[in-house]
Amino acid sequence: MLxxxxxIAFKVFLRRKFFxxxxxxxxxxxxxVLMVAVAFLDHIFGPNAVESRKDRTLGIxxxxxxxxxxxxxxxxxxxxxxxDRNTRNLPNVEKMSLxxxxxxxVSYLHSEKIQAYLKRTDGEFWEILTFRFLxxxxxxxxxxxxxxxxxxxNDATRKKFFGNESAVGKTIxxxxxxxxxxxxxxxxxxxRQVPFSDIWVPISTAKNDTYRxxxxxxxxxxxLARSENDLQAIRDEFKARLNNIEFPDxxxxxxxxxxxxxxxxxxxxxxxxxxDDNGSASRPGRLLAxxxxxxxxxxxxxxxxxxxxxxxxxxxxxxEIGVRKAFGASSWTLVGQFIVENVLLTxxxxxxxFFLSRFVxxxxxxxxxxxxxxxxxxxxxxxxxxxxxxxxxLLSGVYPAWKMSRLNPVQALKGAAR
Amino acid sequence: MIQLEGVEKVYRTDRIETIALTNxxxxxxxxxxxxxxxxxxxxxxxxLNVIGLLDVPTGGKVALNQKPITAYTDKYLAQMRNEELxxxxxxxxxxxDLSVVxxxxxxxxxxxxxxxxxRRKRALEALEKVGLQSRVYHFPGQLSGGxxxxxxxxxxxxxxxxxxxxxxxTGNLDSQMGDEIMEVxxxxxxxxxxxxxxxxxxxxxxxxxxxxxxLFDGRQVS
Numbered sequence: 001m002l003x004x005x006x007x008i009a010f011k012v013f014l015r016r017k018f019f020x021x022x023x024x025x026x027x028x029x030x031x032x033v034l035m036v037a038v039a040f041l042d043h044i045f046g047p048n049a050v051e052s053r054k055d056r057t058l059g060i061x062x063x064x065x066x067x068x069x070x071x072x073x074x075x076x077x078x079x080x081x082x083x084d085r086n087t088r089n090l091p092n093v094e095k096m097s098l099x100x101x102x103x104x105x106v107s108y109l110h111s112e113k114i115q116a117y118l119k120r121t122d123g124e125f126w127e128i129l130t131f132r133f134l135x136x137x138x139x140x141x142x143x144x145x146x147x148x149x150x151x152x153x154n155d156a157t158r159k160k161f162f163g164n165e166s167a168v169g170k171t172i173x174x175x176x177x178x179x180x181x182x183x184x185x186x187x188x189x190x191x192r193q194v195p196f197s198d199i200w201v202p203i204s205t206a207k208n209d210t211y212r213x214x215x216x217x218x219x220x221x222x223x224l225a226r227s228e229n230d231l232q233a234i235r236d237e238f239k240a241r242l243n244n245i246e247f248p249d250x251x252x253x254x255x256x257x258x259x260x261x262x263x264x265x266x267x268x269x270x271x272x273x274x275x276d277d278n279g280s281a282s283r284p285g286r287l288l289a290x291x292x293x294x295x296x297x298x299x300x301x302x303x304x305x306x307x308x309x310x311x312x313x314x315x316x317x318x319x320e321i322g323v324r325k326a327f328g329a330s331s332w333t334l335v336g337q338f339i340v341e342n343v344l345l346t347x348x349x350x351x352x353x354f355f356l357s358r359f360v361x362x363x364x365x366x367x368x369x370x371x372x373x374x375x376x377x378x379x380x381x382x383x384x385x386x387x388x389x390x391x392x393x394l395l396s397g398v399y400p401a402w403k404m405s406r407l408n409p410v411q412a413l414k415g416a417a418r
Numbered sequence: 419m420i421q422l423e424g425v426e427k428v429y430r431t432d433r434i435e436t437i438a439l440t441n442x443x444x445x446x447x448x449x450x451x452x453x454x455x456x457x458x459x460x461x462x463x464x465x466l467n468v469i470g471l472l473d474v475p476t477g478g479k480v481a482l483n484q485k486p487i488t489a490y491t492d493k494y495l496a497q498m499r500n501e502e503l504x505x506x507x508x509x510x511x512x513x514x515d516l517s518v519v520x521x522x523x524x525x526x527x528x529x530x531x532x533x534x535x536x537r538r539k540r541a542l543e544a545l546e547k548v549g550l551q552s553r554v555y556h557f558p559g560q561l562s563g564g565x566x567x568x569x570x571x572x573x574x575x576x577x578x579x580x581x582x583x584x585x586x587x588t589g590n591l592d593s594q595m596g597d598e599i600m601e602v603x604x605x606x607x608x609x610x611x612x613x614x615x616x617x618x619x620x621x622x623x624x625x626x627x628x629x630x631x632x633l634f635d636g637r638q639v640s
Contacts, residue, residue: 003534004520004527011515323511326472327573328500328528330493409472413511 002340008320009341012313019309020345026302027349027393028356031385034295035357036364038381041291043191043373045264050188050195052130054262056225058234059194060087061266063258064280065216068251077101079214080203082256083221086245090237092230096223097124102197103218105175107161114160118174119197120206126152128224129195134158136168136183143182144202151179152200154187156372174199177207187372194222194263196372213248215256223260235260299392306342306396314338314404321404322412331405335398338405342397343390350386357382419581419613420446420469425478427464427636438464439636442478448580449611451604453624456633462617463585465633469615470503470583471495483580500528504574508586510566512558518569519545519554525577544572548602564595571602575612582606584616588623600626 013020047054060083064075083098090096099121107114123141131138131152139150151172158167158181167181179201188195203211211217225231238260247254261269261282268287273280314321324334354377361375427439439461446452454462467473468480471487480487482502487495504525512521522541526532532540545551548568558566567587574582584603588596600623606612616627624630632640 004516004523007520008513008515015515319511320513323513324524324528325496326470326499326505326511327525327577328496330496330528332493333496333528410467413472413507 005337005340006344009344012317012341013345016313016316019313023306023309023345024349024352026305027346027389028353030299030302031350031353031382031389032356032360033298034385035353035377035382036360036375037295038378038385039361039375040191042378042381043189043375048189048192049186050129050131050192053128053224056228056231057128057222058225058231058260058262059220059222059266060238060258060260061220061263062261062270063216063256065253066255066257068254070255072253074216074253076216077218077220078258079217080211080219081213081248082215082245083219084212086241087221087223087238090223090234092226092234094224094226095124095128096221097128098122098203098219098221099125099194100203101218101220102193105199107172107174109161109173114157116157116160116174116198117196118199118201120203121200122203125200128222131185131188131195134184134186135166136181138183139200139202144204147204148202149177149179149205150182150202152183152185153181154185154198154372156187157198158184172199174201177205179205189373190371191373194220215247215253299388303392303396306393307399310338310342310396310400311403314400318404318407318412321407322409322414325407325409325412331402334405335401338401339394339397342393342401346390346393347386350389353386353389354382419448419450419483420444420615421479421481422469423479425465425468425475425480427461427468427473428476437636439468439475442638444631444638446613446615448613449607450629451607451614451627452616452629452631453627454615454617454631454633455619455621455624456639460633461636462633464636466583466585466615466617469581470505471499496528500525500577502580504577504579504582506567506570506574506582506584506587508589510558510563510570510590512566512569512573514558517555517557518550518561521558521569522572522576524573529577541572541576544576545569547575547606548572562595563591564598567591567595567599568602571599571606575606575610580613582612582614584614586617586619588618588620593622596620596623 051057060078062076063078064073066073080098087096100119102117102119105116105118107116123139123144126138134155138152139148143150151174153167153172161167161172162170167184170181171178172181190196223234225234242256242258245256259269259282265282265284268284269280269282272283272286272290274283321334357377361377365373365375422442422444425439425442429436429438442465454465456462464473468475474490482498487498519538519541522544523537526537526540542551542554545554548571550565550568550572553561553565558569561569582603587603588599591599603614603616604626607614618624631638
């Protein structure tokens with residue numbers, strides 16, 4: 001019976017080429033968008049080689065500072081002073097690291113301009129994050145303390161400065177300063193904003209010390225807990241400490257609000273966080289729900305479209321329905337037949353979607369829009385997406401099939417003869 | 419084989435009530451070949467549809483092969499149609515996307531316990547009975563009207579039903595092809611004792627059957 005169903009399904013697909021194209025396009029396009037979105041999310045938030053300890057890492061990425069009358073607010077990355085004086089020695093924190101956001105800089109090599117990103121970090125940065133060194137080693141807390149002009153560069157920067165030669169021990173000019181390269185690491189993708197940069201140098205090598213007095217600035221911090229179970233206690237301690245902050249000029253700014261977050265939580269705070277007088281709070285559940293709702297809505301639209309297409313596609317086959325009923329098909333048998341057709345169409349769309357997703361992700365990777373990014377098809381999500389597509393395929397097939405299967409056989413045969 | 423007692427069929431809409439059949443009493447014996455005649459709108463096709471369990475009577479009793487139809491549930495009717503009945507339509511109603519042999523196999527798809535090899539064997543035998551063994555892998559569009567009706571007959575008999583119901587089977591054919599189709603139906607009736615009920619407008623074909631039932635305005639007049 002299945003063979004007969006498949007045979008007729010393929011014939012119908014070929015006969016109604018435009019409908020088939022629209023259906024396949026809707027299914028595969030939906031899957032491609034879903035796969036690209038998931039690949040991005042995975043790329044930004046998922047575990048990777050460098051951030052291998054994400055499960056016990058928290059960060060301070062975003063804070064809010066307010067004036068005494070609460071009318072004035074400064075939000076964004078924090079300052080070195082705030083992090084240095086208020087977040088050290090948190091209980092259950094194994095290690096903490098301060099670092100700046102990656103900043104675009106210009107270097108010159110034999111009067112040739114080289115653009116790159118620069119990040120200033122402390123020595124602990126290399127102990128929390130697990131960079132893979134191609135040569136040399138990281139700079140240390142001692143280098144940071146002694147203001148040593150040393151740098152770690154990534155593979156791409158090594159190629160720009162030295163071609164295929166070793167870089168360790170050589171000097172590069174960065175933003176007007178000369179640094180001795182002590183290590184070379186594998187490229188880290190741009191969207192991994194915590195570890196990402198092209199060149200990393202000690203914080204203390206900054207051209208001046210003004211950063212040391214800043215409550216807000218361009219610093220962030222990460223904290224490695226001893227265990228995953230300690231995360232809540234660390235968050236609570238940080239919250240408590242926010243009530244006892246010493247401000248350089250309390251008449252100007254006198255309160256700070258924020259949370260210790262995972263990167264996903266920090267994003268949820270910025271995008272969908274709840275706000276009150278005590279600043280914004282992260283809402284990761286809300287962000288996740290919003291993502292899921294968007295994904296479902298995104299998949300629902302082609303489903304509704306497919307239902308319409310299916311109704312008209314099946315309506316044309318009233319005669320066939322009449323004949324099958326006359327010769328012994330029950331309504332449910334016919335529903336089964338049309339569902340088989342729909343699922344088949346969905347699966348073909350799924351296979352197309354898979355190959356298109358791979359192509360699109362390879363294209364984005366090769367485009368260089370996101371430096372050092374490598375996007376891959378996430379097979380688990382693809383199967384999930386395909387499963388959802390099949391469910392929607394079923395839904396979009398069941399209603400029209402059920403409707404048509406209820407046709408009175410006499411009416412169905414008359415409809416076909418007309 | 420077919421027993422109808424006081425069968426009525428009324429089509430009701432919000433405003434109009436149309437009486438299609440009134441008090442039809444009919445007894446068709448096993449192996450009988452009868453024709454139903456009457457002017458357009460007299461209820462011939464409705465009567466055939468009621469016998470064929472494609473339509474539900476408003477009143478009266480229907481029994482097929484000594485089985486009274488008591489429950490008009492979808493599943494039960496489907497099974498009865500599959501096992502007891504075979505249909506031949508004026509406009510053939512073949513599925514153009516399927517080959518001749520695949521069309522003929524359709525009734526067997528809904529019968530339990532048949533392998534695809536069994537189905538294929540029985541479909542080929544049915545096609546042989548109607549003289550179309552050389553056209554099994556053709557598609558309906560590649561056949562003449564007469565050949566298409568033969569395929570439809572093969573489809574109707576492939577499940578060895580006791581009763582064949584033919585709704586103007588020669589109505590779309592020229593007289594020569596119509597005669598050929600009648601010969602096929604007669605031989606099925608004669609050689610296999612299949613009970614045949616045929617609706618027709620054509621008195622020439624009706625005369626070839628054993629008995630003519632005449633309808634007028636939904637009533638049985640002879």
